[in-house]
Amino acid sequence: MKHGADRVSIVAGLAIGGLGVVLLLDRLGVYDLKFGYTLPAILACVGVILLAAGLDGGRR
Amino acid sequence: MTAVTAQPLRRDVEHGIVAGVCSGVANRLGIDPIILRVAVGAATLAGGTGLIVYLLAWALVPEQGGRSPSWARLAGRRDTWLVLSGSTLLLLSVLLLLREWGLWFSDAVVWPVLLAGGGAALIWRQSAASPPPAAPPPAAPERARPDRPVDPVRALRLPTPAAGPAAIGATLVIAAALVFLWLNDALAPARDVILAVLVVVVALTLILAPWWLRLVRGLTAERAERIRSQERSELAAHLHDSVLQTLALVQKRADDPRAVANLARRQERELRAWLDGGRPDPGESLASALEAAAAEVEETHGVPIDVVAVGDAPVDERATALVAAAREALVNAAKFAGGAPVQLYAEVGEDRTEVFVRDRGPGFDPDAVPDDRRGLRESIYGRMDRHGGRAVVHSSPGAGTEVELVIER
Numbered sequence: 149m150k151h152g153a154d155r156v157s158i159v160a161g162l163a164i165g166g167l168g169v170v171l172l173l174d175r176l177g178v179y180d181l182k183f184g185y186t187l188p189a190i191l192a193c194v195g196v197i198l199l200a201a202g203l204d205g206g207r208r
Numbered sequence: 209m210t211a212v213t214a215q216p217l218r219r220d221v222e223h224g225i226v227a228g229v230c231s232g233v234a235n236r237l238g239i240d241p242i243i244l245r246v247a248v249g250a251a252t253l254a255g256g257t258g259l260i261v262y263l264l265a266w267a268l269v270p271e272q273g274g275r276s277p278s279w280a281r282l283a284g285r286r287d288t289w290l291v292l293s294g295s296t297l298l299l300l301s302v303l304l305l306l307r308e309w310g311l312w313f314s315d316a317v318v319w320p321v322l323l324a325g326g327g328a329a330l331i332w333r334q335s336a337a338s339p340p341p342a343a344p345p346p347a348a349p350e351r352a353r354p355d356r357p358v359d360p361v362r363a364l365r366l367p368t369p370a371a372g373p374a375a376i377g378a379t380l381v382i383a384a385a386l387v388f389l390w391l392n393d394a395l396a397p398a399r400d401v402i403l404a405v406l407v408v409v410v411a412l413t414l415i416l417a418p419w420w421l422r423l424v425r426g427l428t429a430e431r432a433e434r435i436r437s438q439e440r441s442e443l444a445a446h447l448h449d450s451v452l453q454t455l456a457l458v459q460k461r462a463d464d465p466r467a468v469a470n471l472a473r474r475q476e477r478e479l480r481a482w483l484d485g486g487r488p489d490p491g492e493s494l495a496s497a498l499e500a501a502a503a504e505v506e507e508t509h510g511v512p513i514d515v516v517a518v519g520d521a522p523v524d525e526r527a528t529a530l531v532a533a534a535r536e537a538l539v540n541a542a543k544f545a546g547g548a549p550v551q552l553y554a555e556v557g558e559d560r561t562e563v564f565v566r567d568r569g570p571g572f573d574p575d576a577v578p579d580d581r582r583g584l585r586e587s588i589y590g591r592m593d594r595h596g597g598r599a600v601v602h603s604s605p606g607a608g609t610e611v612e613l614v615i616e617r
Contacts, residue, residue, distance in 0.1 A: 184308035188301035195297030202290030 159200035163193045218272040219265075227266040256306040257313065257321075263299070264325060268332075320388035327380025330373050438594055445587045449536050450478055452582075457508065471508070494527045494561065495520045498554050501535040509542035512549045519556030521617065529595040530561060530615050536587040537565040537611040545569030545609075556617075563613040571608050574601040588613075 167189060174181035220231035223241070230248060234241035251258030303322070306312055389395045395402075454475040461467045495517035502513045521527065534552065541550040545567035553564045577584055584601070588611065592599040597615030 182308075184304070188304040188308070191297045191301035191304070195294045195301060197294070198290050198297065199294030202287040202292075202294055 156197070156201045156204050160197045163196045167193045217269055219269050221271055226262075228271070229262055229265040229269065232269065232272070233265070253311065254313075256303060256311055256318070259302070259306075260299075260322070260325070264329070268329060316388065316391035320384040320391070323384035323387065324381050327377040327382075327384060330377025330380065441586060441590055441594060444582065445532070445591050446482065448582045449532060449539070449587050450475060450482075453539055474508075492523045493520045494523055494531070494556060495554065497523050497527070497531045498534060498552060498563070501531055502538060502552055505535060505538040505542055509539070511542040511545065511547060513538060513542075513552060514549060515552045515554075517554040517556070519554075521556045521561065526595045526597070526615050526617070527561070529591050530563060530597065530613055533588045533591045533597075533599060533613050534563045534565060534611075536583060536591075537613070540583055540611075541565055541567035541569065541609065544572070558617075560614060560616050565611040565613075566608065568608040571603045571605050573605060574603055 170179070170181060170189060173179040217236050218232050219228035220235055221228035224231040225245070230244040231241045234244050248258040248262055251261070303318065307318075312318065386395070454471050457471055458468050461471070498517060499515050502515045505511070506513045523531070534554075538550060538552065546569050548568045551564075551566045553566070555562045574584070579585065588599045588601075592613060592615065595615060597613065599614075600612045601609065602612065603609035
C-alpha cells in the first residue's frame with residue numbers, strides 16, 4: 149500500500165513555521181512587526197491551511 | 209432574417225497574462241486588452257478595487273472551451289466550506305495589507321462593497337441553478353409541442369438546497385447596505401424612529417409569545433393527528449384492496465387447491481413488498497401502471513379488461529393513489545359485472561388525469577351502498593379525496609356502471 153506525503157500537513161507546517169519565524173524575528177528585535185501586519189499574516193496562515201485541506205479533500 | 213446572438217463572456221486564458229480576464233472582456237467589448245489591463249492596474253494601485261474585481265471575475269467567469277468557472281469547480285468539491293473559508297481569509301489578509309499600506313479608498317466603501325459582492329455572487333449562483341424539475345413530457349405526440357408555455361412560477365422557484373445560500377446572499381447584501389448607511393451617518397436621522405419601533409416590537413413579542421407558542425403547538429398537534437388519521441385510512445384501504453379481496457377469492461375458489469395456493473403466494477409476495485416499503489418504480493409510467501393493474505385483475509378474476517390510455521406521465525404519489533383506486537374499481541367491476549368485459553379508459557392531460565372504468569353489469573344504486581362497505585367508501589372515494597382528487601360513480605340498476613376518477617396533476 150502506497151503512503152503518499154500528507155500535503156495538508158506539509159503546507160500547515162510550512163505556514164505555521166513561517167509565522168513562527170516572523171514572530172521570533174520580532175521578538176529578537178531583528179524586525180519590528182506591527183499589528184497591522186500581524187493580523188493579515190495570521191489570517192493568511194489559517195487561510196492557506198484551510199485552502200490546502202479543502203483542495204486535498206476534494207482530490208481524495 | 210439573420211438572428212444576431214450575443215457572444216457570451218469567457219476568459220481568454222490562451223491570450224491572457226494572468227487568468228485571461230482582461231483579454232476575455234476585451235474580446236467581448238471589441239477593444240484592445242491593453243486598455244483594460246492599464247485600467248485594472250490603476251484601480252489596483254488606487255485602492256485595491258481592481259484586484260478585487262479581477263479576482264471576482266476570475267472566480268465567476270467561465271473559461272473558453274466550456275470549462276466551468278473556477279468558483280463553480282471549487283464549489284463542486286466535497287470540502288467546499290474549507291475552500292471558501294480559506295479563500296475568504298486570504299482575501300481578507302490581502303485587503304488588510306492594502307489598507308495598512310494606504311492603498312485604500314475608505315472603510316465606508318470597501319467593506320460594504322465586499323459584503324455586497326459576496327452576497328450578490330451567492331444569489332446569482334443560486335439563481336443560475338436549475339429550477340425544480342418539471343414532470344417529464346409524456347410520449348404522446350399531442351403533448352410534445354415545442355411551444356409548450358413555461359410556467360413562470362416554476363421557473364422562478366429555487367431548488368430547495370439553493371434556497372439557504374440564496375437567503376444568506378440576500379442577508380449579506382442587506383447587511384452591506386446597512387453598514388454603508390451606518391458608516392456614512394445616513395442612519396442617524398432614523399435612529400430614534402428605529403429605536404421606538406424596536407421597543408414596541410420587543411414589547412409586543414413578549415406579550416404575544418405565549419399565545420403564539422400555544423397556537424404553533426396546537427397546529428403541530430393537529431397536523432400530526434391528521435397525518436396519523438390519513439395513514440390509518442391508507443392502511444385500511446390497502447388491506448381491503450389486497451388481503452380482504454384475496455380472502456374473498458379464496459373462499460370463492462375453495463374447491464380448487466391450486467388456484468388457492470396461487471392466490472396465497474401472490475398475496476404473500478405483495479404483502480412482503482409492501483412491508484419492505486415498496487414504492488412505485490420512478491421510471492414507471494402511469495399508463496403502464498394502469499395496464500399492469502388491469503392485467504393483474506384480469507388474471508385473478510378471469511374477466512377480460514380492455515385498456516385504452518391516451519397520454520402518459522411519470523408515477524408520483526397522486527398517480528399511485530389513482531392507480532390503486534382504478535384497480536379497486538376494476539375489481540368491483542370484475543366481481544359484480546357478471547363476467548361481461550370491463551373497459552378502462554385513461555386520459556392524461558396537462559393539468560389533470562381522468563380514468564373511467566366501465567362495465568355492462570347489472571348496475572347498482574350508489575346511494576344504497578352501506579357505510580360499512582370499505583371498497584367504495586375508503587378505497588375509491590376516501591383515497592381520491594385524500595390525494596386531492598375526486599371519484600364519481602355513475603350507475604343505476606340495469607344500466608351498467610361507470611366509475612370516474614379525476615385527479616389534478
